[in-house]
Amino acid sequence: MEGIQNKRSNDRSNINIQEKVNVAGMNTLNGDVICLKLNVAGMVKVNGNIEVMEKAEVAGVANFEKDFIASECNISGKAKIHGRSQVGDIHIAGMCTCLDGLEGKKINVAGTLKVNGDTACDAFYGEGTVNIDGLLSGDDISINFHQRISIKEIGGKNITIKRNERELFSLLQYLNGKPQLCTELIEGDQINIEHTDAGTIRGEDITIGEGCEVNFVEYKSKLNVHPNAKVKKVLKVE
Template identity: 35%
Template sequence: MKGNVEAESIKIFGEADIEGHVTLKDLNLRGAVHIKERLVGGHIHGYGELKIENDCEADSISLKGAVAIGRTLNAEKVSLYLHFEDSRIEEIGGEVIRVTKSKAFNVINFLKRFRHDSAKLVAESIEGDDIYLEYTKAKVVRGKEVTIGPGCEIDLVEYQTSFQQDEKAIVIDSKKV
């Protein structure tokens, strides 16, 4: 699609390329979408691949798969279930942020467990009130309550209320602020 898209609801089953801005209340993804500009929406959910070259702003985002956002993801609730390839988001901001590895089981996922390059989220900064991260590589994580789970590599954690770290996570420095 060339130009901007404005809609109440969009369901993508397959693949879509949008060369402008997207404004909507509901995006149901079952496949792949590439947005050249920015996405502003209410609820973004589904599985597959979401690529946005600029910013993404939403009430909530719940995706299983891979996400690439060139700049900022800002949503009240962020739930990312990492699956099949690395996700990259420059900055994430939200109230509740959950990044976990997909629990889906099939033969391909079982075999991928033996590879050293299983899916991770790579981000510069993650900021929120309640944060739980797995398999995330970030320079800075800031929050009220922060839990760093397995597979994480974090340079700095700044927290207000509580901080927990899994024994299989690497955190270079942490500070209560």
């Protein structure tokens, strides 16, 4: 919240303070906005920073030109954030694009998430489409994917990556190529992955499951490799 708070102290004349912001049609908000609740059912463009003290609901289309800060956010429509994204808990059932990273406590993706930059959180749960061109970091990271996704680097304490085999997604799998998670680096304490194409994996206890292709594995305690996985080089460290 630092960015908006600084603007508050320097220039309060350009800040729009409201209890609740409702958008049902098409609207443009100029200047910085501070509100308790935000509800977007139509289309909105916010040209300044926005801080939602309680909950933001985006069921329509929202374009945030600067920073977006919220205690809680549900996106079932489409949201694009050009500035920093800082959210307590965020649930994405629609589509969310963050052009300057994403920070949150709990991130739950059932729809589509695209992030330019890093994503930092306490817990990350992904069952939709995830593309992150930076580092995804968190204490608990669980990804259950059904099509090809890309995350540049993954770091955390407990990391689980699985492929969803439900027949519901068989057509999507065919259209988008072999469902696989692609990453340059995975680093954590407990790592359990399958159908992952990784450059390097480092961890304490590592399980490399079916369908994985890994260039280099470095482990401290335990390493289990599925017979159908490919690992080029392994190093145990003390």
